[in-house]
Amino acid sequence: MKRLVLAALIALAPPVLHAETRVPTSQAEISLGFAPLVREAAPAVVNIYARIVTQGSSTPFRGDPFFEEFFRGFGQSRPRVQNSLGSGVILSDDGIVVSNYHVVGQATDIRVVLNDRREFNAQVLLADKEADIAILKLDGVEDLPSLDLRDSDQVEVGELVLAIGNPFGVGQTVSSGIVSGLARSGTATGNARGYFIQTDAPINPGNSGGALIDVNGDLIGINTSILTRSGGSNGIGFAIPANLVREFVHQARAGNARFERPWAGVTGQNVDGDLAASLGLDVPEGILIAGLHAASPLAAAGLQVGDVITDVDGRPVNSGQEMLFRMSVKGLGETARVTAWQGGEERSFDVEMMAAPEDPPREAVVLDDRTVLPDLKVARANPAVIAEYGLSLTTEGVVVTDPGANGLRAGLRPGDVLLEINGDPVGAPADVAEMLADPGRRLVIELGRDGRQVQLRFRL
Known part of the structure; x- marks a missing residue:
């Protein structure tokens, strides 16, 4: 896109900014403020309306931090519709849009509204909860306005930035500030965990997925969360760096169904x-x-x-x-x-830079209706399984990858390591199906969870 020069509100001593920026040199430039920059960048920032349908039970303990886990799965299951409001940024003229996972990651219906009020349906190409990033593709579009991704490693503390998004659903809003910090990790709220750019540009609910741009109109980050106790902006906002967004777009265009991270082991x-x-x-x-x-x-x-x-x-x-x-x-x-x-x-x-290897093979098994826990899915622990479920590097044995409805009610969770069933050691995924086909009148499962040993007991 065309390079823009910031006409700042106040002319001070030249700050250390991106190599192609400069301070205003005339009264005319000072009076313009951020208007030329916003005029060029704002059309590429969109509003996103997403609908998420979830199955929930009518237990009175929903939302209780202690009892909800014990009563999970009890009560009549009913579909619940949740509406999500957020922002997104167009990255290419053919309709590639980036937003946050917590805005659209599990949505069944996504509607994207452009700055000029045009509306389009969108599909999720790639979404990752850990990074809180989702890549979308708009249906039937061409020649859309877009923002260029800047090398976020070149961003410096003190640079002037603008945050563009749709806070509280009031409509597209622009706020200004500076880059307050770099390499922030483990401080943001929400789904995202990792490495962020910090800014004091006001960010509020609904800004999620919106743009953090520099004084040239280039995208340096995707606004994702704030640090707050009241729910409003306290001037501590976090954005996902553009370099990580670039890799997500690359993998989405390559057809990846899930984001693949290099494995360190x-x-x-x-x-x-x-x-x-x-x-x-x-x-x-x-x-x-x-x-x-x-x-x-x-x-x-x-x-x-x-x-x-x-x-x-x-x-x-x-x-x-x-x-x-x-x-x-x-x-x-x-x-x-x-x-x-x-x-x-x-x-x-x-x-x-390699993916976690599938060695030994995971030997995945799905239990059928002939067992007491149908739809339970298990696999052998290997580096890929260990990485996928965040297990210890020394984990061995058989891992629960999906407990299924009955397994969930029984207390099993994804990532549990099955140690023994009715006193017999679990050696391979195929053993689980055999052990649960006819366990007798009682069932005792010994498992490892979060570094602890847990025992589940049942009468059948």
């Missing part, structure tokens, strides 16, 4: 002052490798337990979220340059 610990002193480091930085899976690409590259990873491709990493972000942006099939302290010296390693 590592557990780590953030290096604080005390840990840095014990390791002989001058500065508390990086991630201490506490565990490595045998199939980890980091292990294959030569990294070891006890090493301290300090950067990926020249960018510092000081938390697991930052490292995952750097690997996700790099993309599968690429090679990342990882720098680490090993044996008292700084070394560099070339690490392959």
Whole structure:
């Protein structure tokens, strides 16, 4: 899109901004304010109306933080319609739109309204709850206005930015501010967990999925959440960096049904002052490798337990979220340059960006009606299953991938590791079907969950 020059409201000493920006040089430029920038960028920001149909029971304990889990599945199941309101950004003239997962990720009906009031239906191409990103495709469109993605690694604290979205459903709204911080992780509310750009540009409910743009009209992030106790903006908002959005668009156009992240196969610990002193480091930085899976690409590259990873491709990493972000942006099939302290010296390693391997095969099994828990789905633990359900790298055995309706009522959850059934050890997925075909008059399931051992008992 055409490059724009900001006409700021107040002329101060030249700030450190994007290389192609400048401060206003005349009274005419000062009087324009942000109007030319908004006029060019606003048409590419859309309003999104989504309808989500869910099945819910009529239990009186719905929403109770303690009793809801115990009464899950009881009572008459009824469809419930939830309406979601948010924003989105058009990234290409053929109708590729980015928004948040919590706005459209589970929607059955999505309606997108453009700035000029045209309306289009949309389909979700790729959605990821963890990153809180969804990529949409508008039906039957062409020559739409769009925003360019800027390299978000070049964004600096102090840059002027605008947030454009649809807060509280009042209509498209523009707010201004600066980039307040970078590499924020673990601080945002909502579904998103990871690595964010922080801004003080006011962001409110309904702004989710909207644009955070720089003074050239380029997209630097997707507004996703705020830090608040009242529900309103306190000037601490978070945006998903444009570089991660770019990788999502790439995978969506490639036809991926789910977002594929490179797998590290590592557990780590953030290096604080005390840990840095014990390791002989001058500065508390990086991630201490506490565990490595045998199939980890980091292990294959030569990294070891006890090493301290300090950067990926020249960018510092000081938390697991930052490292995952750097690997996700790099993309599968690429090679990342990882720098680490090993044996008292700084070394560099070339690490392959690979998906978690399906080795050994997961041997997935779905139980049928001849068992006491029909529709229960189980699989053998392997790196792919471990990564998918966030399990310990040392997990072995059989994992519940979907408990089914009866299994859910029985207390099973996705990610549970089945250890024993009626006292007999569970060795393979096929064993589960055999053990649950005729368990007798009682059923006792021993399982591992969140590092604890849990026992479920039933009379049949």
